[in-house]
Amino acid sequence: MPRLKVSVIVPVYNTGQYVDECAPSLLGQSLPADEYEVIYVDDGSTDDTLDRLEKLAAGHPNVQVHTRPNSGWPGAPRNLGMEHARGEYVQFVDHDDKLGTEALERLYEHAKRNGADVVIGKMSSTMVRPRRLFRHTVDACTIENDELMQSLSPHKMFRRAFVEEHGLRFPEGPWILEDLAFVTAAYLKAERISILADYPCYYWMKRDDGGNNTRHRFNPRHGFWSNCRTVVRGIKDGTTPSDDIDALQNRLLHRLYHVEVLSRAREPEILREDPAEQLPRFEAARELALEEFPPAVREGLPAVSRVRAGLLESGDFDGARAFAEHVRAVKARTEIGPLRWEDGRLAADITLDLLRGDGEPLVLVERNGTWWLDPELLDGVPGADDGYEVRDPFRLAYAEIVVKDRDREDWWYPEGDLEVRLRPAGDGRSRLVASGRLRIDPERLAGGGPLGRGVYDVWAFVQLLGIDRMVRVTGQGTPSTPAAGPALTGGRLALPYWTAGGQLALDLDQRLRRFGPDTAGAAAANDARAGRSLPLPYVTAASGGRVRVKAAVSALTVTAELVPSTDGTAVRLRLPARLALPAGRHPVTFPKADAPVAYAVVSDGALLRLEGPAYVAGPGRRLLDTVVGDPRVRRVRRRLGRSR
Template identity: 80%
Template sequence: MPRIKVSVIVPVYNTGKYVDECAPSLLGQSLPADEYEVIYVNDGSTDDTLGRLEKIAAEHPNVQVHTMPNSGWPGAPRNLGMRHARGEYVQFVDHDDTLGPEALERLYEHAKRNNADVVIGKMSSTMVRPRRLFRHTVDACTIENDELMQSMSPHKMFRKAFVEEHGLQFPKGPWILEDLLFVSAAYLKAERISILADYPCYYWMKRDDGGNNTQHRFNPRHGFWANARTIVRQIKGGTTPSDDIDALQNRLLHRLYHIEVLSRAREPEILREDPAEQRKRFDAARELALEEFPPAVREGLPAVSRLRAQLLENGDFDGAVALASRVRDVKARSTVAGLRWEGGALVADVTLDLLRGDGEPLTLVERDGKWWLDPELIDGVPGAEDGWEVPDPFRLAYGELVVKDRDREDWWYPEGDLEVRLVPLGDGRSQVVATGPLHLDPERLAGGRPLQRGVHDVWAYVQLLGVDRMLRVSGDEEPGTPATSGPALTGGRLAIPYWTVKGQLALDIDQRQRELGPDTDALVAANPQRARRSLGLPYMAAAAGAPLPIEVTVGTLKTEAKLLPGADGTARLRLPARLKKLPDGRHPVTFPKAEAPVAYAVVRDGVLLRLEGPAYEAGAGRRFLDAVGDNRRVRSMRGRLGR
């Protein structure tokens, strides 16, 4: 009997339908079913969750279900799951999230190859910004890689013997920040930590009912401040104190200070919450900052964050509110120049900077050989009447470009880095900017693999002077139009760069939303309406006359469709509007006696939302274009591109 390689532990409570939505991703893994197990721990659910779980277990021998009295938090169920786990590694999954189809196989292989205690798989999410941690795959590192602190959720793979050796457990009962306590302890103890960044392993999804496992993220009644203090002391106990702002302990504490403490003194929270309630949070944050965080942590912050920390630690609530109202209005701007195709990649020169609320650049002013923060930003802020010195304009400053797969919520990092530098503006004023190349290779961007069919939006993240912003990369070309760089054939697939109606840069692979128009010099919007029941088949000739009935298979459903003749002799495929017998999802559409799909039908609640063109396997695009080479649009485009 094969040994169990991975135990997937899933705590559940009143999960209902989300059990059924998560289960297929757990049970359909590429790792053989007899090499992994799924352990559901029912935390005293009062709805139909237990019945749903028992039905899944009855149909799948590698599924266990355990029930315990309600503990009110996922920590105790995870501990129970670990006690029942037989796998060499344990992987934690929340009941409303999903795994990539090859996640367990890839994570386990990466773990074994590197003898890792902890493996962090690339996370995709509908809720949070991308993390630099997943820019590159790392075979082995330790807690010295402080970027690990960007990923503190428990949705990772841990070697079970390592967990048992160090007695790692989640706190029981309602214990907010339980994930930070467990993960930081694991990071401190681990001798080898691996990062798998070239495959989306974990999808952290926002529920359509507004709930998810982070809904109690900040709740003082659940011991937030005491728990944060416990985590700080755990990190201090596992590292060496130092006055050096770049010492390991101070770098690790920076994350807790910035996210869990300083958030109580910054926008949007301090401007959004009831002032009386927020003042209590502010005072509690101040107490924790003064008692537990060494001064070097505050001194190591960039300019605006350091000023905010000074106001917090001085107890200046009004000053923090004033600063927050100013910083809230700061916006990021992108400039794109020279957009073009080079060597199969879409390239451009990109610059990112920050603008004050009045639209003017956020600047530094040089005085007496020192740099001072923009006086317009801090005018009227108590505690900054004499200005605010910026000893290091580049402190923790960076900018990066990222590409988001709009359909799949995956974030990918183009090649190259942006450089942060000072640009003189005259009169002793300078601006901190991030500038460098965009190099987007559609055939390699997705972890060394081709981008999948769909629209891919170009984003940027910038952190300058302690102000961080995420923005869509925009240019000066006409919104809603093709990019002047034009389309290109990359790996045999049509890649169409264009500007959205808001002037933001996007790349359409395989004509998902943009397609070649009747004139090959033009591009037209495809799928202008949400519901599209017909799809052009340019490679299929159709005689003029009445529509031709044809039987097609949509997923597992056979139904009658129609081929509609087009004016240019091509055909369009039309499906019925209602496909009640099909579950929600994306289903292949095939003709009789044919294996390859001619289209995909997207169905929800028994209604056809839209038809999409074929999703080609990696590397198959060239063969597809060869097969339709007699289509005049494709032939003309090939000629224009010299292919």
Template identity: 80%
Template structure:
């Protein structure tokens, strides 16, 4: 009997219909069913969840169902699942999430190939912005790479002997941040940590009833602050203290300070919650910050975050509110130059920056040889009357372009990293600008594979001065029209366009929403060349390489044609020599297209020539074609050998 490679552990409680929605993604994995097991642990459900699970187990030999009294939290069920597991690796899944069809097999192979203790699979989600951690597949990291702190949810694969050797367990009962405690402990102990970024392994999606298992909102009654202290001390115990702001311990603690501490001081929370309740959170965060976090963590924050920390630690709640109100209005701007096709890639220059609420650039002011934060941003913030010094404008500054699959919530990273620079604006003022080149390859962007059919939106993530924004990239006032000519990539039409309203850049692959027609520059000018069975399509780009097969419709007949790159990088259409059609001029259309890209002139079942759709045959041409179709003339030509 094959050994069990992976145990998929799923804690459930009053899951109901979501059992049936999640189950197909777990039971339809590409790994053979006898090489992995699915372990459901019911935490004392009071609805029909247990009955649904028992039906699954009866129908699938690799499904186990275990029950336990209600604990109110996923930690105890996960621990029970680990005790029952037989797999070399364990993979945790929440009952309302999904796995990609090849996730278990790919994660296991990546783990074995790299002898990894922990494997992070690419997550697709509508719950959070994309994580730059998943830009590239990684064979072996350790905790020295602090990007790992971007992902502290338990939805990962862990080597079971590694878990047992180090006694890794989730805290049981109502214990807020239980997954963070487990994952940070694993990171600190792991000899090799791998990242699989080329395939969407885990779909972490918002549930329509808002009841997602591990997405409890901040609640101090579940011991949030004591638990956070426990996690901070675990990291401090596993690393070496240092006054260097870039030392490992301070880099790891940065994430906890930035997310768990400063969230109590910034928008939207501090502006959304009841002020009396938020003051209590503010004071609790202040106490933990002052007692648990080294000064180097605060000193290593970028400018706006460091100001928040200053307001927090001196207890200035009103000042934090005032700053949050100002920063809330800061937006990111993403401008893209004229897109074009190069070597099968959609290419465009992109510029990103931050704007104040009044629409003007967020600036730095140079004074006495130092940089100071935009005084307009600080207007009304107590304690900043003399300004706020920016010791390092580039501290933790970065940006990346990302492409979102609108139908599947998958995020992909095109090639290249944009560059952050200071751009002088005159009178001692400068702004931080990010510039780079979008290079979107539809045939390789999805982890080296083709993007799936659908609409793919171009976004940018910007982190400047501690202000974090996601923004769609837009054109220069163009709305609702084509952004570049159509292209053929992998035998499918790729149609770049500007969305209506805001003119944001999107790519429709295989005509999901857009159709090839006059509004997409899909009109071919008159073709004067008389090449047999071949026609240049000057409006369509084509990648280099071998001709690509594509089905076209000639009148009512579907045939396989070829699209080959021409000498100038455009596409050239070639049809078969024989066509079972009556004599005449027949429209040629590409799949799902409404507008002909060419006309095929057919005689005696043979393709005489291809003409562009804008070609207007004159009377002489029509007469010549009619004469050519005369049987007597054809017999005479055959006799003469012409």
């Protein structure tokens, strides 16, 4: 029996139908079934979950089922699963999530190639925004890469010997933040951590019944604050304290402060919850912030986050709510230039900035060589009459383009970076903008490979001054119209367009948007004298080489060729010289297209020429076609040929 490479550990409790929805992704892995095992641990379910699990195990030799009394949280079932695991690596999966088909095989190979203690696979999700941690695959890093703190869920692959060597276990019982405790401890102990970003490994799915544990994550009755304190102290025990805001300990604590603590003092939570309920949370967060987080953590925050932190730590609940009202109204704006195809990429200049609630740009005001936060954000905030100095406008600022696969929930990052800079706005004011080039290469975007057939929506994420926004990339084009001309890429048509909501999208291989009416006008300009091939000037040859497409001619289908020119700037349509068609003028269309891109003039099975859709033959041309196609004329020509 081959050595087991991976043990997949799945804690379950009253999972019901979600067992059947998750199981195919675990049992249909590309890794051979005798090289991995799936260990389900039932935490005292009271529904039919155990029956479903036992049926799975009966039909699959690599499935184990273990049971235990209910513990109230996933930590104890995961620990029991590790006790039974035999794989070289363990991969944790929640019962309502899914794995990509090649996830285990790719993660294991990446782990072995790099000798990794921990491997973080790219996550796709219906619940959270994309993480820039997954921009690039990383062979090996350590906790010094503080972007690891963006991913603290347990859905990773861990070397089992590493886990045993350091005695890593999940806290048991109803212990909120058990995943943070386990993962941060693993990060601190690991000598090599790998990131696999070129394949979607883990799909973190939103349950229709709202039963995901993450939806009930904040519950003070289950020890949220004491547990958070435990995680913070674990990080402090494993790192060296420092007054430097960029020291490792302060960078690692930044995530916990920002997400678990400062959330109690910012939108949407402080505005959404009843003040009578939120005020105790606010006070508990303040106590934790003052007692456990060094001042350098707060000092290392960007300007808006530092204002929030100051209001929290001073206990100013009303001020925090007033400030949150102003910040909630801030929106991100995208400005995009003309779109065009360049070297196989859909390209345009793009700029992002922030607008206040009144629609005016969010600005910084210069006073005596220093920058001060936009006064409009501080209006009505107690103690802010003199303004708020912004020591470093670029602190933790960045922006990026992300492309979402609408069908698969995958996020991909186009090449290139956006630059954040200050742009003068007049009267001693400036605004922070992020600008650069949008470049979308359909043949290389999906982890260095081609995108699958589908629709891809273009988004941007921007974080400026501590305000982060996910925004649709929009332009000045009319909704539901082309954003640029179609392109031939990898043998498929790529159709950029503006959605009904005005967002930039790319339809690849006519998933929803068909080629036809939008290009009929351009198609009419084709040269009718081109012979057996016809230029398609409105289609860009985004990828080189000869490709084949199906072209429907009348009721029959023939194989046509789309041949890019040597310089990649044009495409020509070419049909075979002989066609099993009656004499006449036959429309040529792309698969699933609505309008013809050409007409084939056929006589006696021979292709006489291709014409543009709007071409109307004159009397001379029609007479010539008739003569050439007349059988009597052909017999005379054959006799003349024999008599020579």
